[in-house]
Amino acid sequence: MAPGSVQVRTDFKHLEDMTRAIDELSAAATVAVVELVAARPGQGVSSMFEFGRMAGVAIGSLQSNGFSAFDTRRKKLIEVSPQKWQRYFRKLAGELPIASGRWAPFDSVARAKEYLVGIDEYLTRVKDHNTADALLMAVWYICTCPEIGSLRQRDAMRLPWLRERFNT
Numbered sequence: 065m066a067p068g069s070v071q072v073r074t075d076f077k078h079l080e081d082m083t084r085a086i087d088e089l090s091a092a093a094t095v096a097v098v099e100l101v102a103a104r105p106g107q108g109v110s111s112m113f114e115f116g117r118m119a120g121v122a123i124g125s126l127q128s129n130g131f132s133a134f135d136t137r138r139k140k141l142i143e144v145s146p147q148k149w150q151r152y153f154r155k156l157a158g159e160l161p162i163a164s165g166r167w168a169p170f171d172s173v174a175r176a177k178e179y180l181v182g183i184d185e186y187l188t189r190v191k192d193h194n195t196a197d198a199l200l201m202a203v204w205y206i207c208t209c210p211e212i213g214s215l216r217q218r219d220a221m222r223l224p225w226l227r228e229r230f231n232t
Contacts, residue, residue: 072186074195082118083125090129093139097205098123099197100143142205146170146197149204172196179203 073085090096101119103112123141132138150170157175162168173187176196180203186195 072183072195072199074186074192079118079121082122086122086125086129090126090131090139095140095142095205095209096126096131097142097144097201098126099149099201100145144201144204149201152204152208153200172200176200 071089073089076082076085098119101115103116126141130139131141133141133143150172153175154167154170159167172193173196176183176187176199180199183199186192186199
């Protein structure tokens with residue numbers, strides 16, 4: 065896998081499907097980006113338990129494939145909050161809060177389709193917002209990490225440059 069490239073896996077019906085995809089992708093990957101998730105008020109107890117379980121299995125699988133958020137001798141595991149990666153795309157688009165620090169809902173499917181040509185086939189269903197979130201987190205990392213080196217800070221926030229980079 066070339067530096068700065070992204071591969072997509074979707075529709076994990078069972079835990080084994082997710083761990084198999086992580087195993088397949090881990091050999092060529094040098095960095096994994098995972099959303100730092102938490103429960104929110106109003107979410108059901110059993111659905112949040114299942115969500116947390118899936119997140120734990122994903123992180124455990126990544127760790128067993130050589131990724132770590134703390135050990136610099138291993139491959140990088142980056143945990144990013146939704147607020148951080150979404151703020152990057154909101155700033156990129158020149159979006160402002162709607163009232164007293166509150167933002168309009170973030171449409172990750174629309175943003176992913178805007179920045180990533182040829183991604184439409186992965187984003188056709190309502191539930192594909194999770195895939196769009198994952199793709200945008202990968203783009204966020206590629207555009208903001210200092211290790212990639214092909215980015216210049218003044219270019220990282222220019223929308224035409226970002227579209228050109230990911231539409232080729």
